[in-house]
Amino acid sequence: MEKIKLLPLTERPREKVQALGVQALSDEELLAILLGSGTPKYPLNEICTALGQYELSVIAQMDMQALCAFKGIGPAKATILLAVTEFxxxxxxxxxxxxxxxYEYLRPLLAQATQLQYILLLLTAGRELLAFSEAGSVLPDITWITExxxxxxxGRxxxxRNGWPAFSNTESRYLSQLRNACEALGLICDGLMAVGPERFKMI
Structure with a gap:
Protein backbone atom coordinates (compact mmCIF):
# COMPACT_ATOMS: atom_id res chain seq x y z
CA MET A 1 0.00 0.00 0.00
CA GLU A 2 1.34 3.44 -0.92
CA LYS A 3 1.86 6.15 1.68
CA ILE A 4 -1.66 7.34 2.48
CA LYS A 5 -0.87 11.06 2.27
CA LEU A 6 0.36 10.56 -1.31
CA LEU A 7 -2.83 8.82 -2.46
CA PRO A 8 -5.59 10.74 -4.27
CA LEU A 9 -8.38 11.71 -1.88
CA THR A 10 -10.83 9.20 -3.40
CA GLU A 11 -8.39 6.34 -2.81
CA ARG A 12 -7.66 7.07 0.86
CA PRO A 13 -9.28 4.54 3.22
CA ARG A 14 -11.50 6.94 5.18
CA GLU A 15 -12.74 8.72 2.06
CA LYS A 16 -13.35 5.38 0.34
CA VAL A 17 -15.55 4.25 3.23
CA GLN A 18 -17.61 7.43 2.99
CA ALA A 19 -18.06 7.04 -0.77
CA LEU A 20 -18.39 3.28 -1.20
CA GLY A 21 -18.89 1.67 2.21
CA VAL A 22 -16.50 -0.30 4.37
CA GLN A 23 -16.94 -3.50 2.30
CA ALA A 24 -15.00 -1.81 -0.52
CA LEU A 25 -11.77 -1.66 1.49
CA SER A 26 -8.86 -4.01 0.91
CA ASP A 27 -7.48 -5.86 3.94
CA GLU A 28 -4.59 -3.39 4.23
CA GLU A 29 -6.94 -0.40 3.98
CA LEU A 30 -9.13 -1.89 6.69
CA LEU A 31 -6.09 -2.31 8.94
CA ALA A 32 -5.13 1.31 8.23
CA ILE A 33 -8.54 2.50 9.42
CA LEU A 34 -8.25 0.43 12.59
CA LEU A 35 -4.70 1.45 13.48
CA GLY A 36 -5.21 5.11 12.58
CA SER A 37 -1.58 6.20 12.36
CA GLY A 38 1.97 4.97 12.18
CA THR A 39 4.94 5.87 14.33
CA PRO A 40 7.80 8.33 13.72
CA LYS A 41 9.95 5.42 12.62
CA TYR A 42 7.38 3.22 10.85
CA PRO A 43 4.73 4.84 8.59
CA LEU A 44 1.23 3.43 8.68
CA ASN A 45 1.45 2.02 5.14
CA GLU A 46 4.56 -0.02 6.06
CA ILE A 47 2.88 -1.45 9.15
CA CYS A 48 -0.23 -2.42 7.17
CA THR A 49 1.84 -3.91 4.35
CA ALA A 50 3.68 -6.10 6.87
CA LEU A 51 0.41 -7.21 8.46
CA GLY A 52 -1.13 -7.66 5.01
CA GLN A 53 1.21 -10.56 4.30
CA TYR A 54 -1.12 -12.60 6.49
CA GLU A 55 -4.80 -13.43 6.04
CA LEU A 56 -7.07 -11.49 8.40
CA SER A 57 -8.16 -14.81 9.89
CA VAL A 58 -4.51 -15.48 10.82
CA ILE A 59 -4.07 -12.02 12.35
CA ALA A 60 -7.24 -12.61 14.37
CA GLN A 61 -5.57 -15.62 16.01
CA MET A 62 -2.50 -13.66 17.14
CA ASP A 63 -2.02 -12.69 20.78
CA MET A 64 -0.46 -9.54 22.23
CA GLN A 65 3.07 -10.89 21.97
CA ALA A 66 2.72 -11.94 18.34
CA LEU A 67 1.19 -8.62 17.30
CA CYS A 68 3.86 -6.60 19.09
CA ALA A 69 6.52 -8.50 17.14
CA PHE A 70 5.57 -6.40 14.08
CA LYS A 71 7.66 -3.27 13.72
CA GLY A 72 5.54 -0.24 14.53
CA ILE A 73 3.00 -2.13 16.64
CA GLY A 74 3.16 -1.69 20.39
CA PRO A 75 0.72 -2.62 23.14
CA ALA A 76 -1.69 0.21 22.23
CA LYS A 77 -2.12 -0.80 18.58
CA ALA A 78 -2.12 -4.49 19.46
CA THR A 79 -4.92 -3.82 21.93
CA ILE A 80 -7.00 -2.22 19.18
CA LEU A 81 -6.63 -5.29 16.97
CA LEU A 82 -7.38 -7.65 19.85
CA ALA A 83 -10.49 -5.65 20.77
CA VAL A 84 -11.74 -5.68 17.17
CA THR A 85 -11.19 -9.43 16.98
CA GLU A 86 -13.21 -9.95 20.14
CA PHE A 87 -15.95 -7.61 18.91
CA TYR A 103 -28.75 -5.55 -1.70
CA GLU A 104 -27.28 -3.23 0.93
CA TYR A 105 -24.53 -5.77 1.57
CA LEU A 106 -23.78 -6.34 -2.13
CA ARG A 107 -23.93 -2.76 -3.39
CA PRO A 108 -20.46 -1.65 -2.13
CA LEU A 109 -18.94 -4.96 -3.24
CA LEU A 110 -20.02 -4.30 -6.82
CA ALA A 111 -19.63 -0.51 -6.86
CA GLN A 112 -16.06 -0.55 -8.16
CA ALA A 113 -16.53 -3.20 -10.84
CA THR A 114 -15.61 -1.88 -14.28
CA GLN A 115 -17.23 -4.78 -16.14
CA LEU A 116 -20.01 -7.27 -15.57
CA GLN A 117 -19.41 -9.11 -12.29
CA TYR A 118 -21.37 -11.92 -10.62
CA ILE A 119 -21.20 -12.55 -6.87
CA LEU A 120 -22.53 -15.59 -5.03
CA LEU A 121 -23.88 -15.25 -1.49
CA LEU A 122 -23.87 -18.38 0.68
CA LEU A 123 -26.37 -18.24 3.54
CA THR A 124 -27.82 -20.50 6.18
CA ALA A 125 -31.46 -21.49 5.86
CA GLY A 126 -32.13 -18.75 8.43
CA ARG A 127 -30.39 -16.17 6.19
CA GLU A 128 -27.17 -15.80 8.20
CA LEU A 129 -24.27 -14.96 5.89
CA LEU A 130 -21.63 -17.70 5.67
CA ALA A 131 -19.49 -16.32 2.84
CA PHE A 132 -19.52 -14.65 -0.53
CA SER A 133 -17.54 -15.47 -3.64
CA GLU A 134 -16.78 -13.52 -6.78
CA ALA A 135 -18.10 -15.63 -9.64
CA GLY A 136 -16.59 -13.97 -12.71
CA SER A 137 -18.06 -11.98 -15.58
CA VAL A 138 -20.16 -14.78 -17.10
CA LEU A 139 -22.88 -16.93 -15.58
CA PRO A 140 -21.00 -19.32 -13.28
CA ASP A 141 -20.99 -23.08 -13.62
CA ILE A 142 -23.94 -24.53 -11.71
CA THR A 143 -21.92 -27.48 -10.42
CA TRP A 144 -19.35 -25.04 -9.02
CA ILE A 145 -22.10 -23.16 -7.19
CA THR A 146 -23.70 -26.24 -5.66
CA GLU A 147 -20.37 -27.76 -4.63
CA GLY A 155 -28.91 -23.74 3.26
CA ARG A 156 -29.65 -21.10 0.64
CA ARG A 161 -24.59 -9.06 -10.62
CA ASN A 162 -24.08 -5.41 -11.42
CA GLY A 163 -25.23 -3.72 -14.61
CA TRP A 164 -28.55 -3.30 -16.35
CA PRO A 165 -31.76 -4.07 -14.39
CA ALA A 166 -33.38 -6.09 -17.18
CA PHE A 167 -32.65 -9.82 -17.30
CA SER A 168 -31.87 -11.71 -20.49
CA ASN A 169 -33.61 -14.87 -21.66
CA THR A 170 -30.30 -16.66 -21.10
CA GLU A 171 -30.29 -15.57 -17.45
CA SER A 172 -33.90 -16.67 -16.99
CA ARG A 173 -33.16 -20.13 -18.41
CA TYR A 174 -30.01 -20.37 -16.35
CA LEU A 175 -31.85 -19.46 -13.15
CA SER A 176 -34.45 -22.16 -13.81
CA GLN A 177 -31.66 -24.74 -14.14
CA LEU A 178 -29.94 -23.43 -11.00
CA ARG A 179 -33.16 -23.64 -9.00
CA ASN A 180 -33.72 -27.23 -10.16
CA ALA A 181 -30.18 -28.18 -9.17
CA CYS A 182 -30.58 -26.54 -5.76
CA GLU A 183 -33.95 -28.19 -5.15
CA ALA A 184 -32.44 -31.61 -5.87
CA LEU A 185 -29.84 -30.95 -3.15
CA GLY A 186 -32.24 -29.46 -0.61
CA LEU A 187 -30.91 -25.93 -1.10
CA ILE A 188 -33.00 -22.77 -1.38
CA CYS A 189 -32.20 -20.56 -4.37
CA ASP A 190 -33.35 -17.01 -3.67
CA GLY A 191 -32.86 -16.00 -7.30
CA LEU A 192 -30.75 -13.60 -9.33
CA MET A 193 -30.38 -9.97 -8.26
CA ALA A 194 -29.39 -7.04 -10.48
CA VAL A 195 -27.60 -4.56 -8.21
CA GLY A 196 -27.76 -0.91 -9.24
CA PRO A 197 -26.40 2.19 -7.47
CA GLU A 198 -29.83 3.11 -6.07
CA ARG A 199 -32.11 0.11 -6.52
CA PHE A 200 -32.19 -3.58 -7.25
CA LYS A 201 -34.32 -6.02 -9.21
CA MET A 202 -34.90 -9.76 -8.66
CA ILE A 203 -35.97 -12.73 -10.71
Missing amino acids: CRRTKSLRLKDDRAC LAIEAGA ILLA
Whole structure:
Protein backbone atom coordinates (compact mmCIF):
# COMPACT_ATOMS: atom_id res chain seq x y z
CA MET A 1 0.00 0.00 0.00
CA GLU A 2 1.34 3.44 -0.92
CA LYS A 3 1.86 6.15 1.68
CA ILE A 4 -1.66 7.34 2.48
CA LYS A 5 -0.87 11.06 2.27
CA LEU A 6 0.36 10.56 -1.31
CA LEU A 7 -2.83 8.82 -2.46
CA PRO A 8 -5.59 10.74 -4.27
CA LEU A 9 -8.38 11.71 -1.88
CA THR A 10 -10.83 9.20 -3.40
CA GLU A 11 -8.39 6.34 -2.81
CA ARG A 12 -7.66 7.07 0.86
CA PRO A 13 -9.28 4.54 3.22
CA ARG A 14 -11.50 6.94 5.18
CA GLU A 15 -12.74 8.72 2.06
CA LYS A 16 -13.35 5.38 0.34
CA VAL A 17 -15.55 4.25 3.23
CA GLN A 18 -17.61 7.43 2.99
CA ALA A 19 -18.06 7.04 -0.77
CA LEU A 20 -18.39 3.28 -1.20
CA GLY A 21 -18.89 1.67 2.21
CA VAL A 22 -16.50 -0.30 4.37
CA GLN A 23 -16.94 -3.50 2.30
CA ALA A 24 -15.00 -1.81 -0.52
CA LEU A 25 -11.77 -1.66 1.49
CA SER A 26 -8.86 -4.01 0.91
CA ASP A 27 -7.48 -5.86 3.94
CA GLU A 28 -4.59 -3.39 4.23
CA GLU A 29 -6.94 -0.40 3.98
CA LEU A 30 -9.13 -1.89 6.69
CA LEU A 31 -6.09 -2.31 8.94
CA ALA A 32 -5.13 1.31 8.23
CA ILE A 33 -8.54 2.50 9.42
CA LEU A 34 -8.25 0.43 12.59
CA LEU A 35 -4.70 1.45 13.48
CA GLY A 36 -5.21 5.11 12.58
CA SER A 37 -1.58 6.20 12.36
CA GLY A 38 1.97 4.97 12.18
CA THR A 39 4.94 5.87 14.33
CA PRO A 40 7.80 8.33 13.72
CA LYS A 41 9.95 5.42 12.62
CA TYR A 42 7.38 3.22 10.85
CA PRO A 43 4.73 4.84 8.59
CA LEU A 44 1.23 3.43 8.68
CA ASN A 45 1.45 2.02 5.14
CA GLU A 46 4.56 -0.02 6.06
CA ILE A 47 2.88 -1.45 9.15
CA CYS A 48 -0.23 -2.42 7.17
CA THR A 49 1.84 -3.91 4.35
CA ALA A 50 3.68 -6.10 6.87
CA LEU A 51 0.41 -7.21 8.46
CA GLY A 52 -1.13 -7.66 5.01
CA GLN A 53 1.21 -10.56 4.30
CA TYR A 54 -1.12 -12.60 6.49
CA GLU A 55 -4.80 -13.43 6.04
CA LEU A 56 -7.07 -11.49 8.40
CA SER A 57 -8.16 -14.81 9.89
CA VAL A 58 -4.51 -15.48 10.82
CA ILE A 59 -4.07 -12.02 12.35
CA ALA A 60 -7.24 -12.61 14.37
CA GLN A 61 -5.57 -15.62 16.01
CA MET A 62 -2.50 -13.66 17.14
CA ASP A 63 -2.02 -12.69 20.78
CA MET A 64 -0.46 -9.54 22.23
CA GLN A 65 3.07 -10.89 21.97
CA ALA A 66 2.72 -11.94 18.34
CA LEU A 67 1.19 -8.62 17.30
CA CYS A 68 3.86 -6.60 19.09
CA ALA A 69 6.52 -8.50 17.14
CA PHE A 70 5.57 -6.40 14.08
CA LYS A 71 7.66 -3.27 13.72
CA GLY A 72 5.54 -0.24 14.53
CA ILE A 73 3.00 -2.13 16.64
CA GLY A 74 3.16 -1.69 20.39
CA PRO A 75 0.72 -2.62 23.14
CA ALA A 76 -1.69 0.21 22.23
CA LYS A 77 -2.12 -0.80 18.58
CA ALA A 78 -2.12 -4.49 19.46
CA THR A 79 -4.92 -3.82 21.93
CA ILE A 80 -7.00 -2.22 19.18
CA LEU A 81 -6.63 -5.29 16.97
CA LEU A 82 -7.38 -7.65 19.85
CA ALA A 83 -10.49 -5.65 20.77
CA VAL A 84 -11.74 -5.68 17.17
CA THR A 85 -11.19 -9.43 16.98
CA GLU A 86 -13.21 -9.95 20.14
CA PHE A 87 -15.95 -7.61 18.91
CA CYS A 88 -16.20 -9.62 15.69
CA ARG A 89 -16.27 -12.87 17.63
CA ARG A 90 -19.23 -11.64 19.67
CA THR A 91 -21.14 -10.29 16.66
CA LYS A 92 -19.97 -12.66 13.93
CA SER A 93 -23.47 -13.68 12.86
CA LEU A 94 -24.61 -11.34 10.08
CA ARG A 95 -28.23 -11.99 9.18
CA LEU A 96 -29.40 -10.71 5.80
CA LYS A 97 -33.06 -10.86 6.68
CA ASP A 98 -34.48 -10.08 3.21
CA ASP A 99 -33.62 -9.08 -0.36
CA ARG A 100 -33.14 -5.45 0.68
CA ALA A 101 -30.53 -6.44 3.28
CA CYS A 102 -28.73 -8.54 0.65
CA TYR A 103 -28.75 -5.55 -1.70
CA GLU A 104 -27.28 -3.23 0.93
CA TYR A 105 -24.53 -5.77 1.57
CA LEU A 106 -23.78 -6.34 -2.13
CA ARG A 107 -23.93 -2.76 -3.39
CA PRO A 108 -20.46 -1.65 -2.13
CA LEU A 109 -18.94 -4.96 -3.24
CA LEU A 110 -20.02 -4.30 -6.82
CA ALA A 111 -19.63 -0.51 -6.86
CA GLN A 112 -16.06 -0.55 -8.16
CA ALA A 113 -16.53 -3.20 -10.84
CA THR A 114 -15.61 -1.88 -14.28
CA GLN A 115 -17.23 -4.78 -16.14
CA LEU A 116 -20.01 -7.27 -15.57
CA GLN A 117 -19.41 -9.11 -12.29
CA TYR A 118 -21.37 -11.92 -10.62
CA ILE A 119 -21.20 -12.55 -6.87
CA LEU A 120 -22.53 -15.59 -5.03
CA LEU A 121 -23.88 -15.25 -1.49
CA LEU A 122 -23.87 -18.38 0.68
CA LEU A 123 -26.37 -18.24 3.54
CA THR A 124 -27.82 -20.50 6.18
CA ALA A 125 -31.46 -21.49 5.86
CA GLY A 126 -32.13 -18.75 8.43
CA ARG A 127 -30.39 -16.17 6.19
CA GLU A 128 -27.17 -15.80 8.20
CA LEU A 129 -24.27 -14.96 5.89
CA LEU A 130 -21.63 -17.70 5.67
CA ALA A 131 -19.49 -16.32 2.84
CA PHE A 132 -19.52 -14.65 -0.53
CA SER A 133 -17.54 -15.47 -3.64
CA GLU A 134 -16.78 -13.52 -6.78
CA ALA A 135 -18.10 -15.63 -9.64
CA GLY A 136 -16.59 -13.97 -12.71
CA SER A 137 -18.06 -11.98 -15.58
CA VAL A 138 -20.16 -14.78 -17.10
CA LEU A 139 -22.88 -16.93 -15.58
CA PRO A 140 -21.00 -19.32 -13.28
CA ASP A 141 -20.99 -23.08 -13.62
CA ILE A 142 -23.94 -24.53 -11.71
CA THR A 143 -21.92 -27.48 -10.42
CA TRP A 144 -19.35 -25.04 -9.02
CA ILE A 145 -22.10 -23.16 -7.19
CA THR A 146 -23.70 -26.24 -5.66
CA GLU A 147 -20.37 -27.76 -4.63
CA LEU A 148 -19.33 -24.48 -3.00
CA ALA A 149 -22.67 -24.26 -1.18
CA ILE A 150 -22.40 -27.81 0.14
CA GLU A 151 -18.79 -27.29 1.22
CA ALA A 152 -19.79 -24.14 3.15
CA GLY A 153 -22.78 -25.86 4.75
CA ALA A 154 -25.15 -23.36 3.16
CA GLY A 155 -28.91 -23.74 3.26
CA ARG A 156 -29.65 -21.10 0.64
CA ILE A 157 -27.88 -19.09 -2.04
CA LEU A 158 -28.33 -15.83 -3.90
CA LEU A 159 -26.59 -14.93 -7.16
CA ALA A 160 -26.15 -11.24 -7.95
CA ARG A 161 -24.59 -9.06 -10.62
CA ASN A 162 -24.08 -5.41 -11.42
CA GLY A 163 -25.23 -3.72 -14.61
CA TRP A 164 -28.55 -3.30 -16.35
CA PRO A 165 -31.76 -4.07 -14.39
CA ALA A 166 -33.38 -6.09 -17.18
CA PHE A 167 -32.65 -9.82 -17.30
CA SER A 168 -31.87 -11.71 -20.49
CA ASN A 169 -33.61 -14.87 -21.66
CA THR A 170 -30.30 -16.66 -21.10
CA GLU A 171 -30.29 -15.57 -17.45
CA SER A 172 -33.90 -16.67 -16.99
CA ARG A 173 -33.16 -20.13 -18.41
CA TYR A 174 -30.01 -20.37 -16.35
CA LEU A 175 -31.85 -19.46 -13.15
CA SER A 176 -34.45 -22.16 -13.81
CA GLN A 177 -31.66 -24.74 -14.14
CA LEU A 178 -29.94 -23.43 -11.00
CA ARG A 179 -33.16 -23.64 -9.00
CA ASN A 180 -33.72 -27.23 -10.16
CA ALA A 181 -30.18 -28.18 -9.17
CA CYS A 182 -30.58 -26.54 -5.76
CA GLU A 183 -33.95 -28.19 -5.15
CA ALA A 184 -32.44 -31.61 -5.87
CA LEU A 185 -29.84 -30.95 -3.15
CA GLY A 186 -32.24 -29.46 -0.61
CA LEU A 187 -30.91 -25.93 -1.10
CA ILE A 188 -33.00 -22.77 -1.38
CA CYS A 189 -32.20 -20.56 -4.37
CA ASP A 190 -33.35 -17.01 -3.67
CA GLY A 191 -32.86 -16.00 -7.30
CA LEU A 192 -30.75 -13.60 -9.33
CA MET A 193 -30.38 -9.97 -8.26
CA ALA A 194 -29.39 -7.04 -10.48
CA VAL A 195 -27.60 -4.56 -8.21
CA GLY A 196 -27.76 -0.91 -9.24
CA PRO A 197 -26.40 2.19 -7.47
CA GLU A 198 -29.83 3.11 -6.07
CA ARG A 199 -32.11 0.11 -6.52
CA PHE A 200 -32.19 -3.58 -7.25
CA LYS A 201 -34.32 -6.02 -9.21
CA MET A 202 -34.90 -9.76 -8.66
CA ILE A 203 -35.97 -12.73 -10.71
